[in-house]
Amino acid sequence: ASGDLARPTSLQFSAVAHSTAAEMSVAEGYQAEMILPLGTPLMPGLADWKDNREQSAESFEQRMGDNHDGMWFFGKKGNNYDPKTADRGLLVMNHEYVNSAELSPFGYYVQEDKNAAPIYQEFRLASDVRREVNCHGVSVVEMQRRASGIGYEMVPVSNYNRRITSSTEATLTGPVAGSTWVQTKFDPTGYKTRGINNNCGAGMSPWGTYLTTEENFLGVFARGADASQLSSKENYGRTRYGASENFPGWDYLWHTPPASDAIFTDEFARWDMTASGASATDDHRNTFNTFGFITEIDPFAPTAAPRKRTALGRFAHENCAFAPVKTGKPVVFYMGDDSRGEYIYKFVSTALWSDSDIGGGLAAGDKYMNDGTLYVAVFNDDGSGVWQPLVYGQNGLDSSYAPFSFAGQDEVLVFARAAADALGATKMDRPEWVSVSPITGDVYVTLTNNKYRGERADQPVDGANPRSYNGKGNDHGHIIRWAEAGSDHAATSFSWDIYLFAAPSDLAAQNLSGLDNNNDLSSPDGLYFDPRGVLWIQTDDGAYTDTTNCMLLAALLGQVNDGMVVTTAAGQETRLGMQANESNIKRFFVGPEGCEVTGITMTPDFKTLFINIQHPGNTWGAVAGGATPRSATVMITRPDGGVILAESFAAP
Numbered sequence: 260a261s262g263d264l265a266r267p268t269s270l271q272f273s274a275v276a277h278s279t280a281a282e283m284s285v286a287e288g289y290q291a292e293m294i295l296p297l298g299t300p301l302m303p304g305l306a307d308w309k310d311n312r313e314q315s316a317e318s319f320e321q322r323m324g325d326n327h328d329g330m331w332f333f334g335k336k337g338n339n340y341d342p343k344t345a346d347r348g349l350l351v352m353n354h355e356y357v358n359s360a361e362l363s364p365f366g367y368y369v370q371e372d373k374n375a376a377p378i379y380q381e382f383r384l385a386s387d388v389r390r391e392v393n394c395h396g397v398s399v400v401e402m403q404r405r406a407s408g409i410g411y412e413m414v415p416v417s418n419y420n421r422r423i424t425s426s427t428e429a430t431l432t433g434p435v436a437g438s439t440w441v442q443t444k445f446d447p448t449g450y451k452t453r454g455i456n457n458n459c460g461a462g463m464s465p466w467g468t469y470l471t472t473e474e475n476f477l478g479v480f481a482r483g484a485d486a487s488q489l490s491s492k493e494n495y496g497r498t499r500y501g502a503s504e505n506f507p508g509w510d511y512l513w514h515t516p517p518a519s520d521a522i523f524t525d526e527f528a529r530w531d532m533t534a535s536g537a538s539a540t541d542d543h544r545n546t547f548n549t550f551g552f553i554t555e556i557d558p559f560a561p562t563a564a565p566r567k568r569t570a571l572g573r574f575a576h577e578n579c580a581f582a583p584v585k586t587g588k589p590v591v592f593y594m595g596d597d598s599r600g601e602y603i604y605k606f607v608s609t610a611l612w613s614d615s616d617i618g619g620g621l622a623a624g625d626k627y628m629n630d631g632t633l634y635v636a637v638f639n640d641d642g643s644g645v646w647q648p649l650v651y652g653q654n655g656l657d658s659s660y661a662p663f664s665f666a667g668q669d670e671v672l673v674f675a676r677a678a679a680d681a682l683g684a685t686k687m688d689r690p691e692w693v694s695v696s697p698i699t700g701d702v703y704v705t706l707t708n709n710k711y712r713g714e715r716a717d718q719p720v721d722g723a724n725p726r727s728y729n730g731k732g733n734d735h736g737h738i739i740r741w742a743e744a745g746s747d748h749a750a751t752s753f754s755w756d757i758y759l760f761a762a763p764s765d766l767a768a769q770n771l772s773g774l775d776n777n778n779d780l781s782s783p784d785g786l787y788f789d790p791r792g793v794l795w796i797q798t799d800d801g802a803y804t805d806t807t808n809c810m811l812l813a814a815l816l817g818q819v820n821d822g823m824v825v826t827t828a829a830g831q832e833t834r835l836g837m838q839a840n841e842s843n844i845k846r847f848f849v850g851p852e853g854c855e856v857t858g859i860t861m862t863p864d865f866k867t868l869f870i871n872i873q874h875p876g877n878t879w880g881a882v883a884g885g886a887t888p889r890s891a892t893v894m895i896t897r898p899d900g901g902v903i904l905a906e907s908f909a910a911p
């Protein structure tokens with residue numbers, strides 16, 4: 260419920276025009292400033308970033324990483340989390356991946372053909388790999404309101420400023436901890452691993468911790484010829500997650516520097532999952548299984564190890580969105596698996612919510628995230644839907660499932676995709692961010708695009724994924740939403756409709772939501788209901804950037820299941836819940852050329868909006884006179900320090 264807040268009625272600002280400029284543009288009446296770019300020192304005594312990129316690889320353990328992504332602001336009072344405090348806070352954000360060519364002082368070797376067999380004799384420099392490992396992960400940055408009263412600045416000397424990287428030791432918790440599937444040379448007992456990786460979307464728990472997600476972890480691993488040394492289950496499980504035999508990894512090649520250059524044991528070898536030793540604890544075959552989890556970090560406990568929450572399943576996690584908590588009810592949250600044709604999940608805790616856990620840190624996480632039921636979504640064409648539980652021994656999740664033959668709950672979670680296959684889950688058009696409306700409780704998910712939809716036989720158009728352009732995929736994406744049965748987030752059925760079809764406004768056959776120049780978009784990705792109920796939509800677009808750079812839009816809600824049935828150009832019937840107009844969706848910001856706009860959080864006083872800019876082009880984010888563009892955060896405020904979109908809450 261929205262409590263004593265007024266409900267937003269109409270968007271009053273003037274829409275930002277399409278732009279392909281090198282600079283960002285924000286709605287009139289607002290200002291946007293670049294802060295905290297790649298390389299910014301988080302500790303005193305470190306030299307600032309230099310355009311020649313000479314900073315040591317090791318120094319990035321104390322600098323802002325690359326490709327800023329999901330982000331949350333935690334109000335801070337004294338040394339504690341306080342959801343209402345805005346003067347001071349911890350800004351916590353993900354660094355999803357690296358732009359290698361713009362990070363190394365030496366240039367970069369890229370294997371020309373990603374699909375070719377791996378060339379093990381060619382390798383990358385140890386210092387480049389170390390720098391890249393350190394530029395992944397999470398930054399915690401203490402922020403204080405500026406003396407002017409408008410916007411924030413970093414607190415330069417803070418016990419909370421911190422980096423967590425793809426080398427930081429993390430604990431495995433929940434049903435998979437200690438399983439044979441995660442026993443490694445690093446930890447033969449299977450309770451810890453080294454590093455978090457490809458952290459994309461984010462979440463903030465009701466008890467005040469940060470949830471970082473591991474999305475494209477597949478790409479940092481390589482696999483040689485070892486199928487004959489593995490069981491059929493091991494081979495099936497790896498292949499289901501993209502690592503078939505002789506998989507070379509993506510461009511990272513982190514396994515290739517000479518072992519003699521390593522500064523800790525297996526610094527590089529751990530990224531090669533080839534089964535080469537006598538058992539799983541002699542080599543790195545299972546390290547891959549220790550990635551792909553939602554990982555909890557308590558930003559107020561700067562020495563505590565991150566905890567990977569295995570009960571939430573292993574897949575390409577995008578973000579983690581909580582339903583509003585209610586005393587005495589389970590904690591429920593929603594997650595997407597961002598790959599073509601993958602699934603939407605939710606988790607219902609066994610423990611029941613108590614407000615006394617606010618500020619409870621990782622112990623509260625142990626209570627609510629280690630024990631519960633993981634479900635996967637089935638969307639029926641008639642607008643109904645069902646949540647299927649991923650529970651060993653139920654609904655065929657046992658040895659009778661021929662492709663995998665499940666033997667325990669640890670296997671159901673490590674190979675959650677295979678378990679969801681067995682349950683007949685609906686293959687979606689790349690589930691990215693999830694967000695829950697504080698006004699209606701409805702759950703919204705961006706389905707960013709899917710070039711396989713209608714093109715591959717296993718991904719035909721269906722009611723929930725109804726568009727395919729000439730049978731060659733859904734280029735522009737859509738936003739689906741649902742209402743849980745009885746408004747109970749723990750329910751096992753729901754009703755859904757499509758909130759919005761993204762499309763260029765001049766593509767009439769695809770523009771089912773009636774977008775125009777002031778609100779058209781492609782490939783919705785970041786999604787965030789602010790606590791007042793304004794829906795912010797961000798784009799990561801490969802199909803509309805000739806016309807406009809990626810953007811941030813503000814939107815208000817239409818009706819769920821108002822009964823409008825439409826037929827797409829692909830001939831598929833579906834339910835459409837909203838027609839766009841100038842009052843309910845409008846472009847608020849356009850990013851610089853080449854970028855993706857992602858990650859979004861608002862301060863508790865609604866006066867500052869932080870968003871992130873990934874992989875900008877040109878020289879955006881470069882130091883003065885420099886040539887290297889850098890990912891960074893953008894801070895949006897009003898010049899008078901007022902509340903963002905205040906007019907939307909005035910009486911009409």
Ligand code: FEO
Pocket residue numbers: 355459460474577597691
């Ligand atoms: Fe990292 Fe699915 O975006």
Ligand code: CA
Pocket residue numbers: 459460577691692784785799857
């Ligand atoms: Ca994304």
Ligand code: CA
Pocket residue numbers: 691707784799
């Ligand atoms: Ca994306």
Ligand code: CA
Pocket residue numbers: 355799855873
């Ligand atoms: Ca991205």
